[in-house]
Amino acid sequence: MIRTTKLASAIKLGLIASVSTSSFVMVNSAVAAEDNNAAVERIAVTGSRIQRQDMETASPVTVIDAATIKAEGFTSVDQMLQVQTSMAGAAVGSSTNNGADGVAQVDLRGMGSQRTLVLLNGRRMVNSGSGADSAVDLNSIPVAMIARVEILKDGASAVYGSDAIAGVVNIITKKDFEGFQIDVTGGMTDKSDGENGEISALYGFNTEKGNYTIGAAYSERRGVIQSDRDFTDPGNSSFIPKGSLGGLIKDENGNWIARDSGYDYTQDSYYQTPSKRYSLFANMTQELSSALVFTGDILYTKRKSNQQMAAQPADIMLDVCQAGDDPVTCMELDQDMIDAGIKADDKGQVNYRKRMNDVGPRINKQDTDTLRVSAALEGSLDINNGMNWDLSYAYGKNKADTSVENSINAKLMTNAIYADQDAWFTGKPMTDQALLDSVAYTEQADGGNEQHVLSAGINGELFDLDAGAVAFAVGAEYRYESGYYNPDPIVVAGDSTAAQQDPTDGNYNVISVFQEVSVPFSDKLTGEFALRFDDYSTFGNASTWKIGLTYEATDDLMLRAVAATGFRAPSVSELYGGNSGSFDYLTDPWKNEQDPQILVIRTSDEDLKPEESESYTAGLVYSPSYVDGMSLTLDYWRFKVKNAIARMDTQAGLDNCFAGDVSACEAFNIGPNGDLSKLTNSLTNVGYQDTSGIDFNLAYRFEALSLDWTVSNDTTYLLNFEQDGLDYTNTIDGNFGAYAKVRNNFSIKAGQGDWNVMYFNRYIGEMDDLGEGTKVDAVLYHNISASYFFNDSWMMSAGVKNLTDELPSRVSNGSDGGTVPEVYDTVGRQYFAGVTFKF
Secondary structure, three states: OOOOOHHHHHHHHHHHOOOOOOOHHHHHHHHHHHHOOOOOOOEOOOOOOOOEOOOOOOOOEEEEEHHHHHHOOOOOHHHHHHOOOOEOEOOOOOOOOOOOOOOOOOOEOOOOHHHEEEEEOOEEOOOOOOOOOOOOOHHHOOHHHEEEEEEEOOOOHHHHOOOOOOEEEEEEEOOOOOEEEEEEEEEEEOOOOOOEEEEEEEEEEEEOOEEEEEEEEEEEEOOEEHHHOOOOOOOOEOOOOOOEEOOEEEOOOOOEEEOOOOEOHHHOOEEEOOEEEEEEEEEEEEEEEOOEEEEEEEEEEEEEEEEEEOOOEEEEEEEEOOOOOOHHHOEOOOHHHHHHOOOOOOOOEEEEEEEOOOOOOEEEEEEEEEEEEEEEEEEEEOOOOOEEEEEEEEEEEEEEEEEEEEEEEHHHHHHHHHHOHHHHOOOOOOOOHHHHHHHEEEEEEEEEEEEEEEEEEEEEEEEEEOOEEEEEEEEEEEEEEEEEEEOOHHHHOOOEOOOOEOOEEEEEEEEEEEEEEEEEOOOOEEEEEEEEEEEEOOOEEEEEEEEEEEEEOOOOEEEEEEEEEEEEOOOHHHHHOOOEEEEEEOOOOOOOOOOOEEEEEEEOOOOOOOEEEEEEEEEEEEOOOOOOOEEEEEEEEEEEEEEEEEEOOHHHHHHHHHOOOHHHHHHOOOEHHHEOOOOEEEEEEEEEEEEEEEEEEEEEEEEEOOEEEEEEEEEEEEEEEEEOOEEOOOEEEOOOEEOOOEEEEEEEEEEEOOEEEEEEEEEEOOEEEOOOOOEEOOEEEEEEEEEEEOOOOEEEEEEEEOOOOOOOOOOOOOOEOOEOOOOOOOOOOEEEEEEEEEO
16 A cells, blocks of 8 residues: 655655755655555665655655755765764765875774674675775765765664674666766865866667666875965974973084984874775666566775874984994994983883984875675565565675885884984984984785675565555575785884884675564554564674654654664674784873874774664654645664773773772783883773764755755754763864764755756864863864756866865864864865766
């Protein structure tokens, strides 16, 4: 039984148009079809395996279509997702210069990228990046192939399994295309840097019983150096080019004095990292018989990216010569050093620090290849009102070669200092190229991920009740995941000035069975029930459930609510990752450390258990009959995660140990008198998250002044974000990112016939600075764009992002340039334009 009401149409309007004014074209077509009582095809909706006639589900879904992506000038998937109000934290992307290896991820609700499941055409996408990754690199999915992106803002483990704790991002590719289309887009900042561009081609043709769509895309993004922006706070690293010995430096007269300045690393580091991407993709649908259809898709992306940071900081502990020592195995303290107060510590060593500018900046490079192939058979059975079945297989593989130019071999550098310490302690630039070449090298590493997913299912209608048919979906799935990462042998041996790191290698498999049922209890009340069982080769099994209710209180108002459980299985890197070092921004309460970046040894654990979660949403969809074209949605949400796989708060551990807590000293491997040489932070299942908030959306389409108008407003109000005993609500810092109470996106579009103009603004509210306890200013970004259709074949669009060149807010312990580039726009005003030609 198909029920079509004004409210059902309004629900589509509210869900699909929550961020997209241009999406109304698609929505209105659907509404018109219903008004004419035309046959409505069953569709798949993200968050459910039951195919249905409309989008009347209990879970909130936001849809962003290709027209919106073009209108807002997005050149990558992560840019498009991270401006949504439902995002928080600090997901890595094009603005992350240190430690991300060029990957881009999504962080729904700020709960961590590993807790947001990414699908491609409704099926899992292989994790990707530099190797043994726990999330999808969104760079592997070109914007040119996207038809729309559906964001499910609700826990969905009962439907999709692990990783869907915070929600799901389902990227739907272009298919059923006919003709040939070329798109060319480009942009740059008003400072004449940060150029970016993409050229893509799409070709599709129909056969008697099928369609074949193929495409290719090339995109390039150029860098923006931090010091090229006037607002950037200069860096102040204790590692300086002239070098320091025991904390002292040589002045111009050759005297050892206290270090009175730091090194400004912002002149070498990026706000926007360079990248090149090459992509090929294809979709096909072929009807084999009246009851059997074969579908398939393939995606291949090569990414070449790089980041640049200040020259390697060499932190060397030199053995001081004692009586009888061979001088080539130690350094000698001359009288000037002794008179200045330079002396060996209780281990007989003295610390030497030098910024290796004489060698050159560190240049991180990545060459990644990601392949994803999916094929499926879909058929129908003449049972009851008809049932559908499907059998699918998806294969994904990611391989990466990474390097770091101008790295320093600490062991060779130590020996070089012992052999000729005068060459290193002058405080002047080093010109002996042979000497520099003897200690410098290029790190080489490789890694990858592999995924196999075999799935089968059946869905349809079981029987009719007075209010309609009881629909169902059942199925089973087998999934295999593996990953590896091999650091450079010098890094593995601990001989590099970079942090030591061990290799990672491991795999696991999981067998799952799942079921869903949709029951219309009455004409107004519908229940949705899901249950899933997963059996893992690593930790055992997990069961999850989901219950959703929709109630059409009136023709204008629908109420909805969902309660669900979820889980996240530990990833390959969390289970089998070798020890690795991380230079975290910390405050040493003993004041022994000279630099705020302190080495922390991070460890994994093969005995980790899965994370467990509970999620709740409740809200309404309201489409007032007295205001034609308007839809309002209001949803309360809450997510609770226990046994979270997390690292304890290192700063809290330092502070507690300093205060006399012996257990904290032991947990973080802190030595006597604040010895942090073996500072360790292990992955455990002791973490938790508890976050809640309210989402509000207004979508309104109307005619006025002989123009067609569309208005959209999205607001997320964060009520609470608590993690591991700390309250991050309305705070920001460089380690955890931003959890603003208020985020708001507003857009208005006006047009007529062949042209339209759009205005967007994005608001991030005032927050508390975790580092200083002061207030961080709110920001409001303004964007404008316009498009013009010359004819059926030619279309041109152009716009400006950050029209008023709004500066990023200052954050005391910001990750780069005195701010958090993953949260605020550090590039500045940008111009963009594009042309589409179709024939």
